[in-house]
Amino acid sequence: QVQLQESGPGLVKPSQTLSLTCTVSGGSISSGSYYWSWIRQPAGKGLEWIGHIYTSGSTNYNPSLKSRVTISVDTSKNQFSLKLSSVTAADTAVYYCARDGYCSGGSCYSQYFQHWGQGTLVTVSS
Amino acid sequence: EIVLTQSPATLSLSPGERATLSCRASQSVSSYLAWYQQKPGQAPRLLIYDASNRATGIPARFSGSGSGTDFTLTISSLEPEDFAVYYCQQRSNWPPLTFGQGTRLEIK
Numbered sequence: 001q002v003q004l005q006e007s008g009p010g011l012v013k014p015s016q017t018l019s020l021t022c023t024v025s026g027g028s029i030s031s032g033s034y035y036w037s038w039i040r041q042p043a044g045k046g047l048e049w050i051g052h053i054y055t056s057g058s059t060n061y062n063p064s065l066k067s068r069v070t071i072s073v074d075t076s077k078n079q080f081s082l083k084l085s086s087v088t089a090a091d092t093a094v095y096y097c098a099r100d101g102y103c104s105g106g107s108c109y110s111q112y113f114q115h116w117g118q119g120t121l122v123t124v125s126s
Numbered sequence: 127e128i129v130l131t132q133s134p135a136t137l138s139l140s141p142g143e144r145a146t147l148s149c150r151a152s153q154s155v156s157s158y159l160a161w162y163q164q165k166p167g168q169a170p171r172l173l174i175y176d177a178s179n180r181a182t183g184i185p186a187r188f189s190g191s192g193s194g195t196d197f198t199l200t201i202s203s204l205e206p207e208d209f210a211v212y213y214c215q216q217r218s219n220w221p222p223l224t225f226g227q228g229t230r231l232e233i234k
Binding site for chain 2: 037045046047048049051060061062063064096098102104109110111112113114116117118119
């Protein structure tokens with residue numbers, strides 16, 4: 001069973017760069033045809049997809065964040081990472097990493113999220 | 127960007143009652159829609175994929191229907207553990223993948 005765990009600073013100052021890492025266990029990040037996503041959720045609000053990466057390094061980002069986001073992957077460590085630059089208070093949220101793809105009965109459906117990390121709260125404040 | 131609008135924002139029902147939640151897309155997403163359940167302090171859980179297919183381990187009281195722009199999640203008889211927030215999500219046209227704003231299902 002795939003498990004994901006986010007890690008990184010819980011407090012980031014305005015204008016700085018938010019950096020988070022997602023460690024995948026229970027399977028290789030390189031196995032299967034999956035993208036690996038970052039999703040965030042401000043307190044009391046809905047879910048916002050930030051972007052995802054394939055293990056080849058191919059990425060797609062939410063256009064609303066594209067100018068500030070970088071997602072990278074380190075297959076040797078079974079990890080992928082998020083960097084969000086020039087943060088403001090509006091970037092305060094719980095950040096989730098998730099596997100992009102649902103598989104059942106030998107079929108896989110991409111861009112649905114079956115496996116999620118527990119989430120990590122990042123607060124932007126001076 | 128495809129906007130998903132969920133209604134109602136809050137639904138107040140009693141255990142044993144039937145719940146009907148709606149998700150409307152700003153343009154057709156064919157059947158490429160999922161539903162998630164989220165409880166406080168937890169990550170979302172995938173319930174339904176491709177509009178009407180239950181994910182592994184999801185009880186039969188959960189069902190999804192619809193195609194194009196109008197979708198429904200139905201919980202046939204509410205159990206106490208079903209009271210949560212529900213989100214729809216489309217994968218038809220991306221980036222970005224988008225979610226609805228959520229429906230809170232609360233105990234009446």
